[in-house]
Amino acid sequence: EAGVTQFPSHSVIEKGQTxxxxxxxxxxxxxxxxxxxxxxxxxKFLLHFVKESKQDESGMPNNRFLAERTGGTYSTLKxxxxxxxxxxxxxxxxxxxxxxxxxxxxxxxxxxxxx
Amino acid sequence: GENVEQHPSTLxxxxxxxxxxxxxxxxxxxxxxxxxxxxxxxxxxxxxDIRSNVGEKKDQRIAVTLNKTAKHFSLHITETQPEDSxxxxxxxxxxxxxxxxxxxxxxxxxxx
Numbered sequence: 001e002a003g004v005t006q007f008p009s010h011s012v013i014e015k016g017q018t019x020x021x022x023x024x025x026x027x028x029x030x031x032x033x034x035x036x037x038x039x040x041x042x043x044k045f046l047l048h049f050v051k052e053s054k055q056d057e058s059g060m061p062n063n064r065f066l067a068e069r070t071g072g073t074y075s076t077l078k079x080x081x082x083x084x085x086x087x088x089x090x091x092x093x094x095x096x097x098x099x100x101x102x103x104x105x106x107x108x109x110x111x112x113x114x115x
Numbered sequence: 116g117e118n119v120e121q122h123p124s125t126l127x128x129x130x131x132x133x134x135x136x137x138x139x140x141x142x143x144x145x146x147x148x149x150x151x152x153x154x155x156x157x158x159x160x161x162x163x164d165i166r167s168n169v170g171e172k173k174d175q176r177i178a179v180t181l182n183k184t185a186k187h188f189s190l191h192i193t194e195t196q197p198e199d200s201x202x203x204x205x206x207x208x209x210x211x212x213x214x215x216x217x218x219x220x221x222x223x224x225x226x227x
Contacts, residue, residue, distance in 0.1 A: 003158070031213060042119070043159075043204060043217040056214060091159070101147040101208045104215065108158040 002026070004107035006092050012113045018080040021110045023092030025074070031055075031095040032075050033104060034067060038088040046090075049075060061086075082114045117142040119207050121218025129226050134195050136221045138205035139187040145207040148188050149215065150179060154201045162203075163190070195225045 005024045013019050025032045034046040046065070047057040051072035060067070064083070069075040079086055089111050093104040118141040128134050140148075146167035151159040165172045165179045165188065172179050176195075181188040192199055202222050206215040 033214065035215075035217075040124075040219070042121075042219040043206075043215075045214040045216070048213055056212075059214075095213075097213075101210075101213060103149065103161045103164065105161075106151070106159045 004092055004094050004105050006090075006107040006110050008110060009108065010111045010113075012115065013082055014115055015084055016081045018078065019082055019112060021077045021079075021090055021092075021112070023075045023077070023107060025092070025094030026096075026105055029094035029096050029105070030072070031097065031104075032069060033093040033095075034075070034077055035091040035093065036088050037091065037109075038085075043091065046077075079112075082112075084114050087112055087114045117145055117207055117209055117216040119205060119216045119218045121205050121221060123221060124219065125222045125224070127224045127226065128195050130195060130197060132195055134192045134199070134223055134225075136190045136203055136205065136223070137187060138189070138207075138218050139185075140207040140216070141186065142207070142209050143183075143186065144209040145216075146210045147208040148179070148181060149206050149208075150177075150190050151204045151206065152201045153204065153220075159204060192223075195223075197225050197227050199223060200225045 007022045032049040037043045045059040048055045049069045066078045089109040092107040095104045149164040152162045153159040178191045205218040
């Protein structure tokens with residue numbers, strides 16, 4: 001079984017530019033999550049999809065961040081325009097459960113550097 | 116919301132020694148506590164988890180204990196090996212919320 005994949009693995013952009021991160025969850029997983037780790041700090045929740053619907057986007061920092069999951073398969077996270085404080089590692093995770101809590105399977109992350 | 120504190124931030128042990136990482140949480144509604152291990156350049160992977168109706172869980176050399184009254188849980192690794200070197204994250208998940216609140220991570224270095 002293929003794991004969660006993320007693209008790109010690294011991205012270096014200038015302040016003010018736009019970047020789109022992609023996540024492909026494990027096939028059949030209805031739940032998809034985005035998290036972010038800023039250097040040395042905790043992994044912070046950004047948002048949660050159930051299929052194509054945003055279940056919880058309480059962790060999204062501001063309206064420069066836009067997440068989509070068209071068709072309930074892969075998801076994209078767009079940052080526009082990027083700011084210096086957006087630098088960090090963006091993780092995607094997926095899980096099969098529709099209710100209750102259990103293991104979330106993480107992708108390898110996208111390291112975003114905004115200069 | 117939930118707040119998870121993790122200590123220490125770095126931990127260095129000699130191969131064969133034990134390692135203990137401690138976490139506290141603030142929301143008494145949290146009922147699921149996973150531990151993830153992230154090796155250098157790799158994805159975080161679940162190594163053990165515990166639910167609030169259990170006080171302790173073991174899996175070979177690793178164990179997790181949970182004290183609901185004090186709102187803290189700990190990861191214990193015995194007979195450490197160099198391949199245990201990694202960053203370990205604790206997390207808590209409140210009941211009916213499908214998201215994890217993570218601690219800030221512990222970088223464990225096992226010296227051969």
